[in-house]
Amino acid sequence: MADSKLNIIVIDDNVKKTDPLLVQLQLNFKDANVILKEKAKDGLEYIIDNLNSKMIVLLDYDLGVGEPTGTEIFLKIREKTALLYVIIITAKLIDDIPNKELVTYINRDALAVIDKTTSLEDKITLVKNAIHTLDVRVDCVLEQWISNHSEDEQNDPYLTTTTGETYTLKDILMEIRQQSAFGHKMERNIMMLAVDLLTRGKKQVSND
Secondary structure (H helix, E strand, O other): OOOOOOEEEEEOOOOOOOOHHHHHHHHHOOOOEEEEEOOHHHHHHHHHHOOOOOEEEEEEOOOOOOOOOHHHHHHHHHHHOOOOEEEEEEOOOHHHOOHHHHHHHHHOOOOEEEEOOOOHHHHHHHHHHHHHHHHOOHHHHHHHHHHOOOHHHHHOEEEEOOOOOEEEHHHHHHHHHOOOHHHHHHHHHHHHHHHHHHOOOOOOOOOO
16 A cells, blocks of 8 residues: 655755755655655656655746756646646746646646745645645545555456456556556546445435
8 A cells, every 4th residue: 555644745946954944844844755855866756756645746836957858848848637736836937938838727727836036935825735735635535545444455456348458456456547448437436436426315324
């Protein structure tokens, strides 16, 4: 099972561990791993290696001379998953970012594009809102349900497709998080099942 602890990844060549942003993230999200990557390559590798984990990424728009741009890193992330929340942070005025890139952020579901003068409070609020959305997302609810099963149950074959492919509970979660064709289908099936249960006339649900 992937580590259920949230990872907040900051990819920025000008941020150090003592930076107020890092300090406030650590103070406000004590149960999360706050991870700084100063090199674009290191940040991208970490994300790709941990796609099965819950992550929120704060990505600098300009990562320095000789480095890929934040937009390039964002698109490489989107090649792997559509689920990961990415906040683009820029030292430029947002009006100075090429319109084509802004359209890319919108079409590829960047969570937000903000400038570095945005207050720490507003940045923390954005992360809090992202965490709230994570808490109710299909893969995260599924992860919580899977965690209530024993390790053996998590690793036992759970589902077999009509073509004979077998998936464990962990496999299903991984496929959803990596947004494979099977993962998309399972995500839709889970949501359809939830809707079906809601429309069967059950009037009482747990508050937990």
